[in-house]
Amino acid sequence: MQVRVVIVAITWGILNISQSAYAQVTPEVQSVLYEAADTLGLLRTPREVDRVITMIYSGSGTRVIEGETCVMDSYRASLRYAIPEIVHPFPVPGMRVDFTCVVSDAEPQRYVQVVAGGYAWDEDEPGGNSESMPETLRERLLQIWLVPQGLVKAAVEAGELATASSNSDGNPVLTFPLPAPLDDTIVQATFDPEVFLYHTMPNGTRREFGHRLVHVETEFDGTLVEVAYADYQDWNESDYKADVLLPGHIIQTVDGATVMDLNLSLSNTYNPYVVMPLPANIAAAGTAFSE
Numbered sequence: 001m002q003v004r005v006v007i008v009a010i011t012w013g014i015l016n017i018s019q020s021a022y023a024q025v026t027p028e029v030q031s032v033l034y035e036a037a038d039t040l041g042l043l044r045t046p047r048e049v050d051r052v053i054t055m056i057y058s059g060s061g062t063r064v065i066e067g068e069t070c071v072m073d074s075y076r077a078s079l080r081y082a083i084p085e086i087v088h089p090f091p092v093p094g095m096r097v098d099f100t101c102v103v104s105d106a107e108p109q110r111y112v113q114v115v116a117g118g119y120a121w122d123e124d125e126p127g128g129n130s131e132s133m134p135e136t137l138r139e140r141l142l143q144i145w146l147v148p149q150g151l152v153k154a155a156v157e158a159g160e161l162a163t164a165s166s167n168s169d170g171n172p173v174l175t176f177p178l179p180a181p182l183d184d185t186i187v188q189a190t191f192d193p194e195v196f197l198y199h200t201m202p203n204g205t206r207r208e209f210g211h212r213l214v215h216v217e218t219e220f221d222g223t224l225v226e227v228a229y230a231d232y233q234d235w236n237e238s239d240y241k242a243d244v245l246l247p248g249h250i251i252q253t254v255d256g257a258t259v260m261d262l263n264l265s266l267s268n269t270y271n272p273y274v275v276m277p278l279p280a281n282i283a284a285a286g287t288a289f290s291e
Contacts, residue, residue: 032164070109078097080274110124145179173188195208229250
C-alpha cells in the first residue's frame, strides 16, 4: 500500500498537476485515476509517465446525420492530445473523423470532420479542400474528451476540482469539468472496479486490471449526453500490441436517443503520426473562441 501511494504521488506530478492542486486532491480521486490510467495503458516507462499522445481507431456501426440514421461501413478516428511541457506548432487537441454513411438506398456519402484547438472544419478528403464549420466546434471538442483516455487526462487536468463519490451499486464516480474552453461542462464518469484482465509480466508477476470507465454523462448545451463503454481490449494488430485498451463497443445518446453505435475492429495506439494542420482559409476565418 505504501508503494502504491508513492507511485500515485509521482504520477500526479509527472502529469503536470501543480503541487497546490495536488495537495487538495482527495485520496479517493487519486486512487481511481491511477487505477483507470494504469488499466487504459496511459502510464508508460518505469516512471509511469503518460505518453499516449496520439491514437487511431476504426470500426463500423450507425450514426445520426442531419436527423437520419445512417450505416457506417467504415469509420476512422485520429486523435492528438497536447503535451503540457511543449509548445505545439499546430492547434491541439485535435481529432479527425473520416467515415462513409449510407441512408436507405441512397449513394454512400463520405464525411471528414476535423477539430483542432479553437477551429472546426470539414474536408473532402483528409488534408483536402476545407470548409469552416464553427457551429460544430463545441460538440467536436466534446468528442475528443469522451474517449476514455481523454476523460482520464481531463480529470487529471481538473486537479482539485475533481471529486469522488459512489453510485447506487457502490461503483466510484468522478465529477469534474472538462478542459477549457469546455470548462463550463461538468461530466460524471462511472468506473467499474471489478478486475476484468490479468497480465503476467516477464518476471512472473501477475497484474490485475480493473476500474474500467463504463459510463459518462453530462449536461451539454441544454442536452443530456451519455456514453456507455464495453468490451475493452487492445485492438492493435496481433503483432503490434501496446497494452492500451479501448472499448470495443461505444453507444452515445443525446436526451435518451442513440446518436452513435460504434463497434471497433482495429487500432494503432503506439503514438502514430497524427496532425491536423490548420488550412489557410480556416485560419483566416478565425477561431470561435477568444484566445
